[in-house]
Amino acid sequence: MNKPFxxxxxxxxxVLLVPLVTSGCGERYLVxxxxxxxxxxxxRLIILTIVMVLIVVIPVIILTAVIVARYRDRPDRTAPYMPxxxxxxxxxVVWWGIPIVIIGIIGTFTVRDTFRLVKPQLPEAPLTIQVTxxxxxxxxxxxxQNIATVNYCKIPTNRPVEFVLTSDxxxxxxxxxxxxxxxxxxxxxxxxxxxQADKPGVYFGHGANFTGxxxxxxxxxxxxxxxxxxxxxxxxxxxxxxxxxxxGYKNLTTKQDxxxxxxxxxFPPGMFEADIRINGGMYMKHQLKEATD
Amino acid sequence: xxxxxxxxATHFFVLGDPLIYGADASIVLVTLAILFVLTYFKKWGxxxxxxxxxxxxxxxxxxxxxxxxxxxxxxxxxxxxMRTQLVWPGMHFLQSEHYNEIFTTxxxxxxxxxxxxxxxxxxxxxxxLQIGAxxxxxxxxxxxSFWMFFFGAMLLNLSFVIGGxxxxxxxxxxxxxxxxxxxxxxxxxxxxxxxxxxxxxxxTGINFFVTILKMRAPGMTLMRxxxxxxxxxxxxxxxxxxxxxxxxxxxxxxxxRLAGSHFxxxxxxxxxxxxxxxxxxxxxPEVYIVVLPxxxxxxxxxxxxxxxxxxxxxxxxxxxxxxxxxxxxxWAHHFFTMGAGPGVNSFFALASMIIGxxxxxxxxxxxxxxxxxxxxxxxxxxxxxxxxxxxxxxxATGVMLASAPTDYQYHNSYFLIAHFHQVxxxxxxxGMLAGMYYWWPxxxxxxxxxxxxxxxxxWFNIGFYVxxxxxxxxxxxxxxxxxxxxxxxxxxxxxxxxxxxxxxxMGIGFILLVLDVVYSIFYGERDKTGDPWDGxxxxxxxxxxxxHYNFARIPIVTARDAWWIMKEAxxxxxxxxxxxxxxxxxRVTQSKQTAPQSLKQSGPLQPIHMPKDSGRPFVLSVCFFxxxxxLVFQWYWMAIPGFLGILASLLARSFEKxxxxxxxxxxxxxxxxxxxxx
Ligand code: HEM
Ligand SMILES: [Cu+2]
Numbered sequence: 001m002n003k004p005f006x007x008x009x010x011x012x013x014x015v016l017l018v019p020l021v022t023s024g025c026g027e028r029y030l031v032x033x034x035x036x037x038x039x040x041x042x043x044r045l046i047i048l049t050i051v052m053v054l055i056v057v058i059p060v061i062i063l064t065a066v067i068v069a070r071y072r073d074r075p076d077r078t079a080p081y082m083p084x085x086x087x088x089x090x091x092x093v094v095w096w097g098i099p100i101v102i103i104g105i106i107g108t109f110t111v112r113d114t115f116r117l118v119k120p121q122l123p124e125a126p127l128t129i130q131v132t133x134x135x136x137x138x139x140x141x142x143x144x145q146n147i148a149t150v151n152y153c154k155i156p157t158n159r160p161v162e163f164v165l166t167s168d169x170x171x172x173x174x175x176x177x178x179x180x181x182x183x184x185x186x187x188x189x190x191x192x193x194x195x196q197a198d199k200p201g202v203y204f205g206h207g208a209n210f211t212g213x214x215x216x217x218x219x220x221x222x223x224x225x226x227x228x229x230x231x232x233x234x235x236x237x238x239x240x241x242x243x244x245x246x247x248g249y250k251n252l253t254t255k256q257d258x259x260x261x262x263x264x265x266x267f268p269p270g271m272f273e274a275d276i277r278i279n280g281g282m283y284m285k286h287q288l289k290e291a292t293d
Numbered sequence: 294x295x296x297x298x299x300x301x302a303t304h305f306f307v308l309g310d311p312l313i314y315g316a317d318a319s320i321v322l323v324t325l326a327i328l329f330v331l332t333y334f335k336k337w338g339x340x341x342x343x344x345x346x347x348x349x350x351x352x353x354x355x356x357x358x359x360x361x362x363x364x365x366x367x368x369x370x371x372x373x374x375m376r377t378q379l380v381w382p383g384m385h386f387l388q389s390e391h392y393n394e395i396f397t398t399x400x401x402x403x404x405x406x407x408x409x410x411x412x413x414x415x416x417x418x419x420x421x422l423q424i425g426a427x428x429x430x431x432x433x434x435x436x437x438s439f440w441m442f443f444f445g446a447m448l449l450n451l452s453f454v455i456g457g458x459x460x461x462x463x464x465x466x467x468x469x470x471x472x473x474x475x476x477x478x479x480x481x482x483x484x485x486x487x488x489x490x491x492x493x494x495x496x497t498g499i500n501f502f503v504t505i506l507k508m509r510a511p512g513m514t515l516m517r518x519x520x521x522x523x524x525x526x527x528x529x530x531x532x533x534x535x536x537x538x539x540x541x542x543x544x545x546x547x548x549x550r551l552a553g554s555h556f557x558x559x560x561x562x563x564x565x566x567x568x569x570x571x572x573x574x575x576x577x578p579e580v581y582i583v584v585l586p587x588x589x590x591x592x593x594x595x596x597x598x599x600x601x602x603x604x605x606x607x608x609x610x611x612x613x614x615x616x617x618x619x620x621x622x623x624w625a626h627h628f629f630t631m632g633a634g635p636g637v638n639s640f641f642a643l644a645s646m647i648i649g650x651x652x653x654x655x656x657x658x659x660x661x662x663x664x665x666x667x668x669x670x671x672x673x674x675x676x677x678x679x680x681x682x683x684x685x686x687x688x689a690t691g692v693m694l695a696s697a698p699t700d701y702q703y704h705n706s707y708f709l710i711a712h713f714h715q716v717x718x719x720x721x722x723x724g725m726l727a728g729m730y731y732w733w734p735x736x737x738x739x740x741x742x743x744x745x746x747x748x749x750x751x752w753f754n755i756g757f758y759v760x761x762x763x764x765x766x767x768x769x770x771x772x773x774x775x776x777x778x779x780x781x782x783x784x785x786x787x788x789x790x791x792x793x794x795x796x797x798x799m800g801i802g803f804i805l806l807v808l809d810v811v812y813s814i815f816y817g818e819r820d821k822t823g824d825p826w827d828g829x830x831x832x833x834x835x836x837x838x839x840x841h842y843n844f845a846r847i848p849i850v851t852a853r854d855a856w857w858i859m860k861e862a863x864x865x866x867x868x869x870x871x872x873x874x875x876x877x878x879x880r881v882t883q884s885k886q887t888a889p890q891s892l893k894q895s896g897p898l899q900p901i902h903m904p905k906d907s908g909r910p911f912v913l914s915v916c917f918f919x920x921x922x923x924l925v926f927q928w929y930w931m932a933i934p935g936f937l938g939i940l941a942s943l944l945a946r947s948f949e950k951x952x953x954x955x956x957x958x959x960x961x962x963x964x965x966x967x968x969x970x971x
Pocket of ligand 2 (some may be wrong): 576577580623624626627
């Protein structure tokens with residue numbers, strides 16, 4: 001890395017100024033640089049909570065320093081000494097009160113956003129992508145386009161994307177910080193995560209829940225382009241990539257290895273649903289329904 | 294060599310890594326050295342009589358302390374190894390498999406085999422002395438608790454060189470930790486080590502719960518107890534009600550692994566989410582089990598070294614108890630991202646944040662205990678004052694994590710790592726070190742050196758911020774936890790480098806601390822008074838170290854800060870009180886009127902009823918070890934005799950009649966005279 005000297009030391013400065021790191025200073029802070037509505041809701045809530053907790057954190061740290069400095073036991077100390085003073089209704093009410101108010105505010109916004117993020121208002125039909133975490137790679141299937149990719153996926157900008165998540169390996173977690181927070185991928189289950197990109201870009205994604213030896217290499221890209229570019233890309237994959245066969249899928253799952261990016265022009269119909277079923281979905285009727293509807 | 298032997302050897306011993314060979318060599322050398330020293334100095338009998346068979350809470354406390362420090366060292370070496378691997382992307386210091394084993398054992402050891410014995414050390418050392426008791430309620434059980442912990446810890450530590458360490462994380466989620474993905478004995482080591490030491494923890498919880506409720510000296514009402522005892526009571530309640538969940542989770546996972554059951558596999562109708570729930574139903578209370586005693590220690594230390602009554606005692610007790618109740622209601626905040634509905638996530642988010650309120654109140658009360666006091670910056674006080682900013686930041690990031698939608702972004706990232714290290718190190722470790730410095734003279738009869746202590750503190754404290762503040766940032770940059778290597782183009786490199794430097798600084802701090810201990814054993818100032826800090830609670834009324842029976846006469850307690858009041862009454866004046874505000878002088882006069890003349894109450898000494906030492910807790914725990922070892926490798930020829938040994942030990946105990954004896958008055962007189970207290 002040939003960055004100028006000062007950019008490196010900028011990090012050190014942040015170390016000293018942690019409390020001040022509240023908003024997008026530096027595009028490296030992926031969580032604070034949202035590229036879509038979900039991540040933006042989360043980023044705003046993050047900033048709100050940081051500000052609210054700082055209302056307590058900063059005064060308490062200052063108060064600690066002041067008290068320790070002022071009441072240190074020194075021979076010439078003139079500060080008042082009241083060894084039996086141990087109660088004050090007023091003070092107690094104040095410091096039960098302050099945290100209650102602050103938690104009240106954070107709590108209100110938390111609940112609001114928790115509900116907001118469940119399922120977005122969808123102005124148009126979402127693009128569905130079925131995601132399977134494998135050892136140690138990510139498989140993305142596009143049921144409507146009937147194409148599949150490994151370790152990256154492409155999405156159109158400004159259109160909600162419905163990720164349906166499962167795992168054919170130990171539980172992992174699907175996380176694309178700039179598009180929104182994570183959700184677990186679990187064998188035998190299908191979970192939903194709606195994300196959307198506002199602008200074209202390559203967004204870093206990584207498995208977030210440990211799955212063994214090759215886990216550290218489970219990075220993937222989410223590439224957002226405009227709708228036209230997306231259509232072109234699907235056509236190109238359809239035309240040029242090999243199909244994903246049952247055997248090909250088996251190789252992906254059973255060979256516990258790390259692979260690069262791949263594309264497939266088709267995949268066996270119903271493979272994703274079948275995968276959930278044989279991994280235990282058959283015992284959870286509602287999960288099967290989730291996966292198929 | 295026949296193939297079967299080589300085959301066995303390669304599976305049994307972990308081969309092919311210089312680190313492991315190093316560990317092998319050091320284990321063999323240390324063992325040989327210990328055996329040699331014991332034999333050469335003819336100390337075997339002494340070891341057995343004085344330590345292995347003891348039921349004395351003070352000695353058990355010391356053994357817990359030594360074990361905790363050793364485990365702190367082991368876990369710390371793990372940490373240094375990990376930070377070395379992460380110093381820069383593309384390092385080839387540890388391979389993935391070893392990194393995974395090391396973070397797993399690091400987490401497991403630090404929580405279960407460092408923090409837990411450390412708090413138990415403090416329980417044992419201080420509680421009976423503070424409440425004016427001669428031992429805990431069940432001394433025999435106390436010894437069992439210690440040895441179960443000890444052999445559980447042994448089991449886990451040996452896995453590094455024999456059979457292979459667990460490598461599925463300290464949370465050990467199936468399916469990763471299940472039979473399909475964790476092949477070999479590693480995960481069994483984890484399950485059995487935790488199970489065995491968990492029985493010990495349960496015993497300690499019950500023991501101290503009963504001790505505190507039933508063994509207090511006359512006059513010591515609950516609201517006159519030192520706050521440390523309150524915090525132990527709170528932690529004991531948490532242990533008693535939380536550990537069964539862990540026991541169940543571990544046992545069911547063990548059945549899945551050894552007996553082919555399907556509790557936590559999705560196949561055949563099991564469900565891994567059940568394990569995750571059970572684990573955290575224990576796991577969240579567990580973090581409060583270890584931090585509440587630290588809170589208790591801070592309360593003692595702050596009052597003593599500010600020479601002032603604890604501010605808002607009732608409020609402190611109320612917040613402890615609120616935390617106890619709330620900490621059972623928040624476990625799902627460890628998996629907001631497992632797909633629960635918004636109602637569930639909202640509930641657990643709010644409940645978690647609400648815990649921040651009583652916690653915050655405690656911080657204010659500590660601050661106002663110092664306010665208008667006379668603060669002496671001794672070693673225990675340094676760790677206490679260092680704790681406050683740490684915990685305020687750690688609690689604040691806890692509240693941030695508790696906000697479910699934002700947790701979707703922090704979860705499993707380095708932000709989370711920074712949070713819990715800030716509360717666990719800044720809270721628990723600082724608290725235990727404060728307690729160690731504080732009660733060290735009571736345990737060993739000499740002080741720890743203050744100069745060394747200051748150096749140790751500053752290296753550790755500054756190292757802490759250098760190590761963990763960057764981790765918050767790198768978490769916000771998207772770095773996930775539990776990765777042994779990371780991409781070099783994400784802007785994470787410098788922060789990781791800084792973090793590693795901080796880890797080494799903390800390592801230096803720890804070494805200085807050990808040197809302080811070694812130095813002070815030889816040159817530390819001897820404590821002749823029994824009350825080196827001008828303390829406030831009953832343990833300081835005793836000589837250091839306290840005699841075997843603690844109190845020659847059980848004290849009669851008339852107020853909070855019982856020893857302070859007694860000293861005050863003996864001084865018989867108000868000169869210390871330089872304030873003229875009415876309330877204060879009234880209160881002092883009151884306490885003066887009700888205080889006894891001195892601790893040396895009149896009346897003849899009585900013979901003292903004491904529990905007999907016993908080797909059976911040790912034997913019982915060895916049998917558990919054998920049983921566990923057999924199960925780890927599924928050697929039933931070994932497990933079954935181990936199990937029979939357990940039954941035999943239990944049976945033998947129930948036929949034992951003479952479990953106690955009386956110390957005659959002459960012996961008490963002799964001991965007291967030796968202390969100059971007659
Ligand atoms: C103000 C009070 C606190 C709140 C609101 C809080 C909140 C949280 C939350 C929400 C998480 C889960 C984050 C995630 O997995 O994404 C968490 C993790 C954790 N917290 Fe806290 N916390 C608090 C205090 C503490 C204390 C006092 C301790 C220990 C002494 C502690 C130890 C931990 C540990 C060990 C973990 C992570 C365990 C793991 O995943 O390996 N926390 N905390
Ligand atoms: Cu928790």
